[in-house]
Amino acid sequence: MELDSGTGVPANIAAAWGLRERPGKGPKPGLTLDGIVQAGIRVAAADGIAAVSMSRVAAEAGASTMALYRYVRAKDELLELMMDAAIGxxxxxxxxxxxxxxxxxxxxxxxxxxxxxxxxxxxxxxxxxxxxxxxxxxxxxxxxxxxxxxxxxxxxxxxxxxxxxxxxxxxxxxxxxxxxxxxxTSLDEAIATYGKLLKLLVDPARFPALGRVIAAGVLxxxxxxxxxxxxxxxxxxxxxxxxxxxxxxx
Amino acid sequence: MELDSGTGVPANIAAAWGLRERPGKGPKPGLTLDGIVQAGIRVAAADGIAAVSMSRVAAEAGASTMALYRYVRAKDELLELMMDAAIGxxxxxxxxxxxxxxxxxxxxxxxxxxxxxxxxxxxxxxxxxxxxxxxxxxxxxxxxxxxxxxxxxxxxxxxxxxxxxxxxxxxxxxxxxxxxxxxxTSLDEAIATYGKLLKLLVDPARFPALGRVIAAGVLxxxxxxxxxxxxxxxxxxxxxxxxxxxxxxx
DNA sequence: CTGTTCTGTGTACGTTATACGCAGTACTAG
DNA sequence: CTAGTACTGCGTATAACGTACACAGAACAG
The missing domain is CATH 1.10.357.10 (Tetracycline Repressor, domain 2)
Structure with missing residues (x-):
């Protein structure tokens, strides 16, 4: 079944609400969804979202890459769960x-x-x-x-x-x-750099309103x-x- | 040099303003920056931004993948140029x-x-x-x-x-x-599906204000x-x- | 005890961006 | 005219990615 309990709730959202059915047939799960999500959050917090790869998260959670797919349908779903957990x-x-x-x-x-x-x-x-x-x-x-x-x-x-x-x-x-x-660098310096760049690129004849903003020293x-x-x-x-x-x- | 003409203009922005120096030493360029950008736009318009890969754009422009890198520093720069051209x-x-x-x-x-x-x-x-x-x-x-x-x-x-x-x-x-x-499906139907989903998930005791919105039939x-x-x-x-x-x- | 079903894992595949080197071309200096 | 030079397009190679698939083993139902 694509959906859980036939309620019509999409799989990713069901996961976020903890509605996943895990009937007790096979071996005890060694990981938890929450543990994986927390591992993902640690990776993201440390090195940014670009560093969140399945293998990296798996390593952080202490498991192999493919183990994650027993808990999460795809990377997008993991990100959604991480997001939900992070905003609290x-x-x-x-x-x-x-x-x-x-x-x-x-x-x-x-x-x-x-x-x-x-x-x-x-x-x-x-x-x-x-x-x-x-x-x-x-x-x-x-x-x-x-x-x-x-x-x-x-x-x-x-x-x-x-x-x-x-x-x-x-x-x-x-x-x-x-x-x-x-x-x-400093924030002030970055803004000033941007201001200088615009001063260089913007021809006040072509962009008069923008020229006035720049001339006013806003940047x-x-x-x-x-x-x-x-x-x-x-x-x-x-x-x-x-x-x-x-x-x-x- | 990272920058063009030592003006301090970042490379990607210089490209967008057409400030790239192409001294006339080597063979005649067989492609144009604009042609590549337009090819990228065609790909994006047809199959979405996910379909915009360097090889796909190159094929659309009638060149090999790596040829693009003679005109564009990286994919990000290409996207930026596509964006700028597209908004007009x-x-x-x-x-x-x-x-x-x-x-x-x-x-x-x-x-x-x-x-x-x-x-x-x-x-x-x-x-x-x-x-x-x-x-x-x-x-x-x-x-x-x-x-x-x-x-x-x-x-x-x-x-x-x-x-x-x-x-x-x-x-x-x-x-x-x-x-x-x-x-x-239709837009009406999609909204209604979303409304039904929330009706299923939202406990009015826990989310009273949201419950009132749903009860009012907004969705x-x-x-x-x-x-x-x-x-x-x-x-x-x-x-x-x-x-x-x-x-x-x- | 015998399936049955779920677990974790290793391997494999298809894509991706892009670094690098090579062969050929058009210009410049002599 | 010739040698040198700087640029062109291109093929190959690499590292990383998401994930499909098959398999060995574990825990339960009957």
Whole structure:
């Protein structure tokens, strides 16, 4: 059977929920799914997602390469399981804080998880969220909007928008940090290098608006570390606030 | 030399700007960089980015695998060049339309480019935008904000926020379309299947907010095709509008 | 006790990117 | 005109990858 217990749950998601049937016929399993997933996470944390090969994970777990395939259908499934395990559960959020404070806390927590484990940002997303911890984060985000008079559909859209934003912003931040560490320089210097590059390439006659940005010196120095994140977050929350006010008014 | 003409321009970006020096000593090149890039684009458009291997592109270009390396430093560079060629130049936007209409048109155009060539969404971003067409799109976006009283720094942040949003939303849309085509079903049906899956997995006692969304039937049917995109876009532009009003007021 | 079924493992295969060396070509210096 | 040089396209070789498959042994059901 492709699916477990005929419930119609896709195999990879069933694995994430621990629904794998392991009828007790053969020999005792010497490994555990969780052990393998943790081994994968250790490899990814140490040397990045590119280092996560089946043989490397198997070595870390103390088994042969092919043993992993008794627990995992394919590498993609392993990555999905690693991802789900790595993000863990969302933090508790004060339910009386108001939607804006709650969403802000949620977004910051999400970002911290990503930046603490940058490899999670490189795991290709394979579909709509359906693993336990992903749904837990979704639920926590939705809970922040529970007291508003938004339609359920709108709440969901907002959480999707926000989680997309946080993930993407974390990716950019992680990219920059990686680039900085690769050349062993400072963030300020990296930005300045980029600014100089654009100054070289951009002809203000051809790209006038971009030319004005460069001329204004925006790219001469780095922002405060999290300034970019806060800026986008505040714009989005402002927009959400407008909708909430609108729904409350009508 | 790693760099061209000692200008300090990284090799891959120099290639994108056509700054490669090809001193006329050896035999006449039988291929052109552009021809190779176009061959790569044909392969990607036909069979997706996973089909873009050096040997496949070489076959499409009518040359041997290793010949490509005379024009391209590595596969990553080829992908970057393909990406830049594929997005092309942004459309002209009515400069008197006002910032909101202009940004909306810009975002839609950007989204169309991505969805017309979904493989571009799978090209890993390798750093801040520095290729000619990327900068052209950035300039077009910034131009939409030219008449506002925002600081240049803010304009840039807004364009980055918006382009991130469009790209991400296009990725999700492309993912869904791919999933739908893979199982050869309708979009409505795919959403409903996902809804049923969540209904099965989500315990409303453990995930109350998510339970309410599901109970409200949000996932029983698909939205209008572009509804999700419009929703997020409007929220972001609302937030931007608030900032513009604030800056104009003070 | 005798299947039956699951375990871990070794081997093998097909792909991938790309480093390297070679033969031939078009230009430049003399 | 000739020698040298730098570049071309190409074939081969290498290391790594995911994973299909077959097999030996272990634990259970009857």
């Amino acid at each position: 559960d969302p933090p508790a959020i004060d339910p009386d804080a108001g939607w804006r404070a709650a969403l802000t806390a949620w977004a910051w927590a999400c970002r911290e998880v990503y930046l603490a484990q940058p490899w999670t940002l490189r795991v290709p997303i394979s579909g709509p969220p359906a693993t336990p911890h992903q749904l837990a984060w979704m639920d926590a985000g939705l809970a922040a909007l529970a007291d508003t008079s938004l339609r359920e559909e709108e709440k969901l859209s907002i959480i999707l928008l926000l989680s997309m934003y946080v993930r993407n912003e974390a990716m950019v931040a992680a990219d920059m940090q990686a680039a900085v560490q690769a050349v062993d 001469d120095r780095a922002d405060e570390p999290h300034e970019e994140f806060v800026f986008g977050l505040e714009r989005i929350l402002d927009g959400v606030g407008l909708l909430i006010a609108q729904r409350a008014g009508s | 130049d942004p459309p002209a936007i009515d400069p008197d339309a006002g910032w909101r209409a202009a940004l909306t048109a810009w975002a839609w155009a950007c989204r169309e480019v991505y969805l017309a060539q979904p493989w571009t969404l799978r090209v890993p971003i390798s750093g801040p935008p520095a290729t000619p067409h990327q900068l052209a799109w950035m300039d077009a976006g910034l131009a939409a904000l030219a008449d506002t009283s925002l600081r240049e720094e803010e304009k840039l942040s807004i364009i980055l926020l918006l382009s991130m949003y469009v790209r991400n939303e296009a990725m999700v849309a492309a993912d869904m379309q791919a999933a739908v085509q893979a199982v050869d 029983d049917r698909a939205d209008e095709p572009h509804e999700e995109f419009v929703f997020g876009l409007e929220r972001i532009l609302d937030g931007v509008g608030l900032l513009i009003a604030q800056r104009a007021g003070s």
